[in-house]
Amino acid sequence: MKRVVHWFRRDFRITDNTALSAAIAAAGSDGEVIPVYVASDWKGSHEWTGPARQEFLCGSLASLAKNLEAIGGRLIIRRGDAVAELEKLAGETGATAIFANRDPDPFGRSVEARLETMGAERGITVSLHKDACIHERDEALTGQGTVFRVFTPYSKVWFGLPKPMPGPAIRKLSTPSAPVSLPLPQLSDWGLSPAAAIPEPGERAARERLKAFVSGPIASYGDARDIPSVAGTSQLSQDLRFGLISPRQIYDAAKKVEEGLPPEGRKSIMKYLAEIVWREFYMQLLWHYPELLEQEFNSTWRGMEWPGLKGHPDAFERWCFGMTGFPIVDAAMRQLAATGWMHNRARMITAMFLTKDLHLDWRLGEAFFMRSLVDGEIASNNGGWQWSAGTGADAAPYFRIQNPWSQTKRYDPEGLYIRRWIPELKNVSNSSLLEAPSDGRPIAPGYPAPMLDHAAERDRTMELFARHKALGARS
Numbered sequence: 322m323k324r325v326v327h328w329f330r331r332d333f334r335i336t337d338n339t340a341l342s343a344a345i346a347a348a349g350s351d352g353e354v355i356p357v358y359v360a361s362d363w364k365g366s367h368e369w370t371g372p373a374r375q376e377f378l379c380g381s382l383a384s385l386a387k388n389l390e391a392i393g394g395r396l397i398i399r400r401g402d403a404v405a406e407l408e409k410l411a412g413e414t415g416a417t418a419i420f421a422n423r424d425p426d427p428f429g430r431s432v433e434a435r436l437e438t439m440g441a442e443r444g445i446t447v448s449l450h451k452d453a454c455i456h457e458r459d460e461a462l463t464g465q466g467t468v469f470r471v472f473t474p475y476s477k478v479w480f481g482l483p484k485p486m487p488g489p490a491i492r493k494l495s496t497p498s499a500p501v502s503l504p505l506p507q508l509s510d511w512g513l514s515p516a517a518a519i520p521e522p523g524e525r526a527a528r529e530r531l532k533a534f535v536s537g538p539i540a541s542y543g544d545a546r547d548i549p550s551v552a553g554t555s556q557l558s559q560d561l562r563f564g565l566i567s568p569r570q571i572y573d574a575a576k577k578v579e580e581g582l583p584p585e586g587r588k589s590i591m592k593y594l595a596e597i598v599w600r601e602f603y604m605q606l607l608w609h610y611p612e613l614l615e616q617e618f619n620s621t622w623r624g625m626e627w628p629g630l631k632g633h634p635d636a637f638e639r640w641c642f643g644m645t646g647f648p649i650v651d652a653a654m655r656q657l658a659a660t661g662w663m664h665n666r667a668r669m670i671t672a673m674f675l676t677k678d679l680h681l682d683w684r685l686g687e688a689f690f691m692r693s694l695v696d697g698e699i700a701s702n703n704g705g706w707q708w709s710a711g712t713g714a715d716a717a718p719y720f721r722i723q724n725p726w727s728q729t730k731r732y733d734p735e736g737l738y739i740r741r742w743i744p745e746l747k748n749v750s751n752s753s754l755l756e757a758p759s760d761g762r763p764i765a766p767g768y769p770a771p772m773l774d775h776a777a778e779r780d781r782t783m784e785l786f787a788r789h790k791a792l793g794a795r796s
């Protein structure tokens with residue numbers, strides 16, 4: 322009887338799971354599949370991971386374990402170095418192959434390389450599959466076969482490629498009884514405790530979110546997506562991050578509803594799918610340029626000085642805690658702390674504020690977001706931060722600096738988002754949320770006055786970038 326391992330990584334679902342389906346096919350009708358998750362064994366603080374995402378991971382694993390049991394399988398939990406644990410498990414069970422879906426980030430890639438070496442040494446087949454994206458790093462390329470560094474032509478090629486259909490739901494799985502499993506991971510295993518009201522984890526909850534979105538809001542996504550007080554986006558980012566839903570399922574569901582919609586609705590669907598393409602654009606960039614995690618994508622800005630806001634050594638802490646005195650920025654940071662999620666428009670506003678008003682290094686914000694976000698995705702987060710800092714691929718040019726007050730007028734003119742997240746501002750007038758107080762005094766008890774003058778800091782940003790550019794031109 323043939324035995325194979327399926328290693329769950331960021332693909333916690335039993336529907337349309339490429340490697341799991343391949344593992345079952347390889348085991349054959351009388352074979353056995355050993356589904357395993359290897360929990361990491363770090364303890365205490367972690368620069369790139371925090372409680373919201375780990376809690377969502379634990380809940381999603383618990384749900385996956387139930388789903389596997391319902392089809393006759395059993396999720397095995399191990400802890401430690403993934404390659405060493407997989408080697409042990411294959412040895413214990415006599416498994417001849419290990420199946421997994423590829424992870425697009427550099428850490429995942431390095432583990433895959435070690436796994437392949439181990440497999441070659443031990444005579445175990447290692448079978449890695451495309452699953453986290455619709456089109457992987459080498460599919461949407463320029464006519465010369467090179468990597469796109471700009472989004473629009475990339476997306477044209479991406480949309481022009483034939484699309485894979487979602488695979489079936491797995492109905493039956495047979496797992497041997499022998500392998501020992503550790504208990505399902507708990508948040509406390511990492512020395513963490515719950516910190517935010519995260520979305521319901523698990524494959525069923527993710528499918529319901531998709532269903533709710535495509536059965537209504539998707540048709541007005543084009544207009545609603547920029548208004549942070551409205552639930553006008555799909556809120557599927559954590560589900561994509563942990564593979565509770567696949568991008569193929571999303572694409573397919575969106576295309577199915579497109580047919581019955583008027584032109585405006587169809588435009589909304591295209592706008593929505595373009596966001597799925599941004600995700601893949603950033604993934605392929607990071608795959609080809611892993612150095613993005615260390616340095617500015619645009620070489621002009623490498624070695625930039627990020628001196629911080631003069632006279633404010635506490636600027637980063639005030640940004641993190643939502644106490645800058647800029648209501649739209651603070652509302653967003655408090656939404657992040659309370660829910661582990663932040664609206665995309667608000668992510669752009671807060672990221673620009675950190676880099677262009679506080680003059681702090683985008684890497685500080687990038688790491689803070691990774692620790693706080695339930696949907697923290699290395700490629701999209703790096704892409705979003707470098708876009709906002711003006712240093713990235715196809716980024717906002719450095720001189721296009723968002724004004725937090727104008728952004729409020731445009732996207733939260735009635736202060737609905739601001740008041741939801743900043744209770745101190747519940748009773749202040751709308752007009753006081755839309756511009757800096759003329760007397761520079763706090764607008765409500767317990768809420769600070771703006772910590773800076775946006776126009777002055779905008780000028781300073783222009784100076785810093787211009788000076789760096791001139792230095793580069795001279796050297």
Ligand SMILES: Cc1cc2nc3c(=O)[nH]c(=O)nc-3n(C[C@H](O)[C@H](O)[C@H](O)COP(=O)(O)OP(=O)(O)OC[C@H]3O[C@@H](n4cnc5c(N)ncnc54)[C@H](O)[C@@H]3O)c2cc1C
Nearest residue numbers: 554555556557558596597600665668697698701702705706
């Ligand atoms: C500074 C900054 C940091 C970000 N960090 C992350 C992150 O860690 N993880 C993450 O998933 N997204 C990140 N984004 C992108 C975006 O903000 C979120 O994907 C989006 O807000 C998630 O909400 P949603 O699922 O309702 O999105 P929707 O608007 O419904 O979009 C659907 C899906 O498309 C993808 N998507 C949407 N916008 C973008 C984008 N600009 N770039 C890449 N993919 C996108 C996401 O997977 C999202 O779930 C970041 C953006 C910025 C500006």
